Structures are given as structure tokens and as C-alpha cells.
Amino acid sequence: MSTDTVARPGDPRTRSGRAARPRWADDEAVALAAVARAFFETEIVPHFERFDEQKYIEREVWHKAGALGLLCCEVPAEFGGGGGSFAHDAVVLSEQARAGDTGFGNMVHSGVVAPLLATYGNDEQRRRWLPGMATGDIIGAVAMSEPGAGSDLKNIVTRAERVADQYVLNGSKTFISNGARCDLVVVVAKTDPAAGRNGISLLALETADAPGFRRGRTLDKLGRHASDTAELFFDEVSVPVGHLVGAEGRGLEILKAELPRERLVIAITAVAAMERALEETVAYTKTREAFGGPLFSMQHVRFELAELATIVRASRVFLDDCVERFVDGTLEPATASMAKWWLTQNQTDVTDRCLQLFGGYGYMREYLISRLYVDARAQKIYGGANEVLKDHISRSL
Incomplete structure (x- = not known):
């Protein structure tokens, strides 16, 4: 195919x-x-x-x-x-x-x-x-999430204290994509804890030969098994002042400005994955024989696929509009959040319903639909949990 x-x-x-x-x-x-x-x-x-x-x-x-x-x-x-x-x-x-x-x-x-x-x-x-x-x-990574702070970055505890021409970094991060093999990691840290949201900065750490930097375990996840996701630890790690990305204290502001891009990237993968899931399922139901004919000959199966095709098409149209608006600079943060939560929700729903039409074979890891199903679940969590994004959207209404 x-x-x-x-x-x-x-x-x-x-x-x-x-x-x-x-x-x-x-x-x-x-x-x-x-x-x-x-x-x-x-x-x-x-x-x-x-x-x-x-x-x-x-x-x-x-x-x-x-x-x-x-x-x-x-x-x-x-x-x-x-x-x-x-x-x-x-x-x-x-x-x-x-x-x-x-x-x-x-x-x-x-x-x-x-x-x-x-x-x-x-x-x-x-x-x-x-x-x-x-x-x-x-290989690049960005270290935001901590054991006690995920979507709410204001709660991070990782600190970076300026000492002469260095920042001294202390803390830990978790759920870091590319974490186990990255050569460069942009670390979100508090450089002025008393300043609250205005005291967070971004530091680019070169991981090779960085005393005090340690990679923890590569995390064992429900899905996305090939994705390098790790814990990172910083114990008196020196980062040159020249590796400060943007102005000191502007870290949260920068991340907020970049979040629409990240959320749109997730939405793009959500739609592409559900399109593939639907195509795989249509092909399977047209060749799988049951009760004297292909599954596709059953009205329930055809109606189910008709519903899924409608959801996937509507998702694609919304996504394409968002991408076009992002390219021309008119995509608002609230709409990017809408795209991320709604399209990842659709992705998990569509792949679940597609897997059901595969029957027992859908539960076998050798079938692509199984991979698409289990890998979809994380999409509703990272990049801002969908529940948090709905709250952000509501504030724009």
C-alpha cells in the first residue's frame, strides 16, 4: 500500500x-x-x-x-x-x-x-x-518535565545559579524524549526563584564530558518502545553563560510562544496516523472472510468505516487549515490547542475502533494497527495534557 x-x-x-x-x-x-x-x-x-x-x-x-x-x-x-x-x-x-x-x-x-x-x-x-x-x-532534546511538574512548568524545581561566567545547574528531569542519546539538551530551569514565572530561563547543555550530568534509566513505556525517553540528573553542572538561550528570565515566555508549533506538530502526526489506520482497516475488511463473505460486505462494518472516514476527513480539513494559518503567521494559540486536543482524541478513538474491526488479529503486535493503537495513547498527554489545553481554550472564549 x-x-x-x-x-x-x-x-x-x-x-x-x-x-x-x-x-x-x-x-x-x-x-x-x-x-x-x-x-x-x-x-x-x-x-x-x-x-x-x-x-x-x-x-x-x-x-x-x-x-x-x-x-x-x-x-x-x-x-x-x-x-x-x-x-x-x-x-x-x-x-x-x-x-x-x-x-x-x-x-x-x-x-x-x-x-x-x-x-x-x-x-x-x-x-x-x-x-x-x-x-x-x-541530537537535540528539551528538558521540561520533572517528577513533580509536567504541564505546569511554573512548579519546576530545577535551579541554575549564576556564578561568574557559569550557571550551576541542579535538579532532575523525566520523560525526556531523546534523553538517553542527546548531545544537546535545552534545560528549563529557575534562575531567579523569587521572580516566579519571570525567573525561568533556558540553558543549552552540551552533554559530552559534562561533569555532574547523568542520564538515568531509559523509561519502559506502554507504547512508543523505540523512542528514547529517559530521566536526566544535574548535580552542580556548569553551563557557560553564553549557552543561555534568549534573555535570562524569559524562558517561560519563549516556551509559551513556541507551544503552538509543538502542538501543531503533534496534531500533524495524529492525523497522518489515523489516516493510515483507516486505510489499513479498509484494506483488511475487504480481504478478511467471515460468515461467507468479506467483512466489508456487512452493513455494520461499512457504516462503522463510513463514520471513521468522516472523522478522518474532518480532522484533515481542520489540520490543513491550521498548518496554512501557521505558515502565514495567523494561527492563534487557542486554535493550536484545539487542534492538539481534538485531533489526538480523534486519533485514539479512530485507532481503537479500527483495531476492533481486526478482531483478535488487531491485538497482535505483528499487525501495524496494534502499533498505531498503543502508540496513540501518549499523544493526549505530552505537549500539554488535553485537559489542561481545554482550560487554556476556555480562557480565550
Whole structure:
């Protein structure tokens, strides 16, 4: 089955819920999608089992992605990136989700860390880190969540005290994507605890040969087994003042400004994954024989698929509108939150209903629908728990 990210107008696959080529995807984005599709089909999908068992994806795969121009697509060319727009990163992330992969940590690397450094870092920082991120020599992570602070970042306890030309970092982080293998981690820390929300800053830590920095266990998760997710510990870790990203005390402000991007990135993967789930299910029900004919011949099955196709199509239309508005700079934070919570909710609902139509086979890990189902659940939690986002949306009404 083809995994085209951006379907051409008139493509028969639109009958199962996929929209025609959206306005935000130009010819260059379509060509990049084809490269990404081939990459995931050859470098990731055949190795699902090994990646799941070892809980990470090898550096060699990152290097191959970098050589193909699939990393940091939006970063300006002068800093080693692809010089494209958000649309280019969007099609790469969409292809990954459609392939059924959640292990390759590019969603955080290119979707969150690289844009943050490109926007708020100074020229020295951009030239120091972004070229390596674009080639895969540097894997990026961002450390926000702590054992006692998830969606509410004001409650973090990690501290960074300025001593001469260094910040001395103390604390711990958990649920950090790319944490076990990252070379660069942007740490959210309190530099002035008395200032409350205005006392939080962002520090970029180079993890190699950093005394006092320690990686904890790679976490054993319900799904997303190949995704490198770890605990991080900081014990009197020195970070040069020159590695402060943005102004001191502006960390929460910067993160707030970047959250719509992160939430839209999650929404993009949600829609691509549910589109794939629906396509897999339509194909399965048309070939699976039961009670003297294919499952698809049963009215209940057809009606169920009709409902799912409607949900998926409506999700795609909403997403495409959000992406287009983000590209032209008009997407409001509340709408980005709507996209994240509603589309991830749809993703979990659609994959659950699709799995049911597979019967017992849907519960077998060898079937893609099983992976799509179990990997969907985390989408409603990270990037701001959906319940928290609904509260944010309500404040805008």
C-alpha cells in the first residue's frame, strides 16, 4: 500500500478519508515527502522489532536522514538547515507517522529544538549547534518535565545559579524524549526563584564530558518502545553563560510562544496516523472472510468505516487549515490547542475502533494497527495534557 503523504487531487485513496493535496504543500514539499517516505520504508519499518527491543534508533539512521535533507528542514541554509518552511518539516513528520514509526526522535529534534534555537539563539549559538543538528551529528532534546511538574512548568524545581561566567545547574528531569542519546539538551530551569514565572530561563547543555550530568534509566513505556525517553540528573553542572538561550528570565515566555508549533506538530502526526489506520482497516475488511463473505460486505462494518472516514476527513480539513494559518503567521494559540486536543482524541478513538474491526488479529503486535493503537495513547498527554489545553481554550472564549 502506498504511503503518499500528500495525495494528488482525484487520488482514489481520498475515498478512505484522505484529503486532496492541501494548499500549504507546494511541489518541493511533495518531492520531499517522497524522499521521506522511501527513507522510513527502507531505514525504519523493516527494523521495528530491533528498535523496540533496544529502545533507541542508531546514530547511523540519523546521519542518513541528515544526508537526505530530512532534518531541520526549516532552519535557514546559512546555519546548515534546509532553508525551507514549516511545511517541509510537516511533510517529513507526517510521513513518519504514516509509516507507523514513533521511535525516530525528529519530532522533538526538528519540530521543537531546532526552531527554538533558530528563533531565540544568537548567531554564535546557531552556528555552533544547528549545522550538526541538520546532519544528525548532534541530537537535540528539551528538558521540561520533572517528577513533580509536567504541564505546569511554573512548579519546576530545577535551579541554575549564576556564578561568574557559569550557571550551576541542579535538579532532575523525566520523560525526556531523546534523553538517553542527546548531545544537546535545552534545560528549563529557575534562575531567579523569587521572580516566579519571570525567573525561568533556558540553558543549552552540551552533554559530552559534562561533569555532574547523568542520564538515568531509559523509561519502559506502554507504547512508543523505540523512542528514547529517559530521566536526566544535574548535580552542580556548569553551563557557560553564553549557552543561555534568549534573555535570562524569559524562558517561560519563549516556551509559551513556541507551544503552538509543538502542538501543531503533534496534531500533524495524529492525523497522518489515523489516516493510515483507516486505510489499513479498509484494506483488511475487504480481504478478511467471515460468515461467507468479506467483512466489508456487512452493513455494520461499512457504516462503522463510513463514520471513521468522516472523522478522518474532518480532522484533515481542520489540520490543513491550521498548518496554512501557521505558515502565514495567523494561527492563534487557542486554535493550536484545539487542534492538539481534538485531533489526538480523534486519533485514539479512530485507532481503537479500527483495531476492533481486526478482531483478535488487531491485538497482535505483528499487525501495524496494534502499533498505531498503543502508540496513540501518549499523544493526549505530552505537549500539554488535553485537559489542561481545554482550560487554556476556555480562557480565550
